[in-house]
Amino acid sequence: MEDLYQILGVPRDASQADIKKAYRQLVRQYHPDTHQGDAGAEEKFKKINAAYSVIGDPEKRARYDQFGSADGSNPFGGGFNGGFGDLFGDLFEQVFGGGGMGGGFGRRADPNAPRGGANLEMSLRVTLIEAANGTTRNLEIPNQDKCETCGGSGAKPGTKPKVCETCGGRGQVESMTRTPFGQFVSLNTCSRCGGTGKVIEEPCGTCGGQGKVRKIHKVEVKIPAGVETGTRLRVTGEGELGVNGGPKGDLFLVLDVARHEKFERDGGDLHTYLTLSYPQAVLGAAVEIETLIDGREKVGVPAGTEHGRVLKVKGKGMPRLRGARGRGDLYAHVLINIPTKLTDKQRTIIENLAKEMGDTVEPKEEGLFEKVKKLF
Numbered sequence: 001m002e003d004l005y006q007i008l009g010v011p012r013d014a015s016q017a018d019i020k021k022a023y024r025q026l027v028r029q030y031h032p033d034t035h036q037g038d039a040g041a042e043e044k045f046k047k048i049n050a051a052y053s054v055i056g057d058p059e060k061r062a063r064y065d066q067f068g069s070a071d072g073s074n075p076f077g078g079g080f081n082g083g084f085g086d087l088f089g090d091l092f093e094q095v096f097g098g099g100g101m102g103g104g105f106g107r108r109a110d111p112n113a114p115r116g117g118a119n120l121e122m123s124l125r126v127t128l129i130e131a132a133n134g135t136t137r138n139l140e141i142p143n144q145d146k147c148e149t150c151g152g153s154g155a156k157p158g159t160k161p162k163v164c165e166t167c168g169g170r171g172q173v174e175s176m177t178r179t180p181f182g183q184f185v186s187l188n189t190c191s192r193c194g195g196t197g198k199v200i201e202e203p204c205g206t207c208g209g210q211g212k213v214r215k216i217h218k219v220e221v222k223i224p225a226g227v228e229t230g231t232r233l234r235v236t237g238e239g240e241l242g243v244n245g246g247p248k249g250d251l252f253l254v255l256d257v258a259r260h261e262k263f264e265r266d267g268g269d270l271h272t273y274l275t276l277s278y279p280q281a282v283l284g285a286a287v288e289i290e291t292l293i294d295g296r297e298k299v300g301v302p303a304g305t306e307h308g309r310v311l312k313v314k315g316k317g318m319p320r321l322r323g324a325r326g327r328g329d330l331y332a333h334v335l336i337n338i339p340t341k342l343t344d345k346q347r348t349i350i351e352n353l354a355k356e357m358g359d360t361v362e363p364k365e366e367g368l369f370e371k372v373k374k375l376f
């Protein structure tokens with residue numbers, strides 16, 4: 001992944017004000033309005049914005065500093081759990097570079113060298129049951145294909161992109177800076193060609209000089225049993241197009257497993273509640289418990305089971321991901337059901353039980369509340 005500081009050309013310890021300054025300068029330099037039809041500049045412009053959306057925000061910047069290049073993190077911040085709808089709009093704007101993106105802009109040796117396309121990342125929400133059983137999803141991924149009209153060159157058929165005269169095809173220009181400490185030669189991205197080393201004089205009418213067109217790709221994705229929130233699935237070749245004949249990037253699906261109303265997951269284990277009546281808890285019972293994907297299971301409740309006791313149902317938790325052996329367990333947390341409505345017979349029995357146990361209880365004729373009311 002490309003370094004976001006490098007994209008904005010600022011050191012890692014730059015102040016927020018300096019970052020903002022650098023960003024404004026770059027935006028002026030690469031604004032699409034002044035680079036119509038220039039794919040390189042547009043790409044750079046997107047990256048600049050994407051980079052600034054992270055390190056321009058002190059909170060996201062801190063997160064990026066901490067996890068930045070770690071593959072598993074998403075430096076572009078939360079907000080990824082809303083399913084597809086809200087994601088698609090942002091997908092192309094928030095493209096971040098994959099491993100194959102090639103070196104930073106500053107020191108690229110050869111702008112004509114093949115470079116792999118950027119990886120894309122997208123979140124995919126599944127239910128807990130789908131995560132337990134595994135599932136297949138047919139996805140429609142907004143993607144890009146090489147423009148067939150121009151074969152990806154971006155130049156009108158019959159014409160070719162020309163070598164940029166400003167930089168001689170190197171994509172960079174040298175400039176001299178005079179400072180109190182002496183003269184410095186610095187390399188800057190060529191503003192004419194945006195660092196691509198090529199200039200398209202007559203852009204292709206189909207793709208407007210981009211060399212690529214947007215297209216929805218239909219992809220069938222197998223989601224293996226045992227996935228968790230944060231599990232990343234790679235869909236090979238569904239990332240961005242490569243540059244100069246480089247390979248396509250990959251698409252990473254970051255799974256988001258929805259909460260279940262009855263089962264809570266803890267790694268490979270599941271937790272649920274088991275409601276027992278007072279007699280069942282006192283005397284013990286064989287009861288049935290609902291499992292996530294195995295239907296109903298018989299569970300032996302020992303006599304004298306207390307409220308809050310946890311009963312273990314072995315092997316009825318989540319499957320482990322990718323062939324790892326065995327399954328987690330299901331833990332049932334006991335709740336003792338206290339009835340609020342009793343038949344006369346039930347009431348008599350419980351009153352007799354109370355007497356037998358020496359408990360004091362409210363007589364049924366006059367509840368506590370009635371008594372309290374009388375006091376006033």
Ligand SMILES: [Zn+2]
Nearest residue numbers: 147150204207
């Ligand atoms: Zn084209």
Ligand SMILES: [Zn+2]
Nearest residue numbers: 164167190193
């Ligand atoms: Zn140039």
